[in-house]
Amino acid sequence: MKTPIKEAVLFFEARGSGLRYQQKIELKNIDENVLVVTLEQIPQDDLIESSERGIFFTIDEIQFIDCQLTMTDGHKIPHFNSLTSHLTYNWLFNDKWQRRWGMLWNCNSIEYAKLEMSGYLRRRLGDYQHFFFTSDHNEGVSLVGMMRKLLCKIIIHPSVLTIFFWLAIHSGSYSLGDGKLVRRRKWF
Known part of the structure; x- marks a missing residue:
């Protein structure tokens, strides 16, 4: 003991x-x-x-x-x-690193941040309740559900996520931290 x-x-x-x-x-x-x-x-x-x-x-x-x-x-x-x-x-x-705009960027961290954005957008557009990712089942899905599914497919497309990511970074409202976009505090 x-x-x-x-x-x-x-x-x-x-x-x-x-x-x-x-x-x-x-x-x-x-x-x-x-x-x-x-x-x-x-x-x-x-x-x-x-x-x-x-x-x-x-x-x-x-x-x-x-x-x-x-x-x-x-x-x-x-x-x-x-x-x-x-x-x-x-x-x-x-990790993969690239120098752009006078800074060194961690490409893996950017990919993780875009993956986080994708999950967030999927949850916000219906918490997966209207989405069938493995088949073309449409029975029981309302017109609103189908519109959300279409909107989600467009927004989470890798090219669109890349645009959203860089807009958030270059706007100064967000920074990249630990594979996530972190909202910067604004002091008034």
């Missing part, structure tokens, strides 16, 4: 671009349930430069340092550091 941990005190450290970020984490009465810790003092890992020099992110490696554990029986584990995790961003090298 494992002795449960009564208390854990440790520091999360993130390093990148010549900077180090640390946040102290204190946990009490640790059991088999998941504990969620928000790292407010650690910046979001973002792409900060993509140029001929290379591709650079805000964070390159992470580590837990000065870890102190106290067991419920009072036994204290000597201070230790975790192994350093070097972030490889291997997804970055597996």
Whole structure:
């Protein structure tokens, strides 16, 4: 039987671009349930430069340092550091990238965003209730249902989705984030 941990005190450290970020984490009465810790003092890992020099992110490696554990029986584990995790961003090298309009674009992310748009438009035009994608069944479908089906087929055509996507991006109302169009906040 494992002795449960009564208390854990440790520091999360993130390093990148010549900077180090640390946040102290204190946990009490640790059991088999998941504990969620928000790292407010650690910046979001973002792409900060993509140029001929290379591709650079805000964070390159992470580590837990000065870890102190106290067991419920009072036994204290000597201070230790975790192994350093070097972030490889291997997804970055597996994606397709194109430079357009002075920016580097992730083509896979754009395709995922258009797929999300397609699903959203299908739901908004009737939540799939009027659509039969695998056959030509029309029985029991109203004229409105058939019109929605036709409109949906036109709107979700890859060429039309591409036009909608780039209109949203170039309008400045949306940006691309994690394979989705993200609405930008407007400050009045």
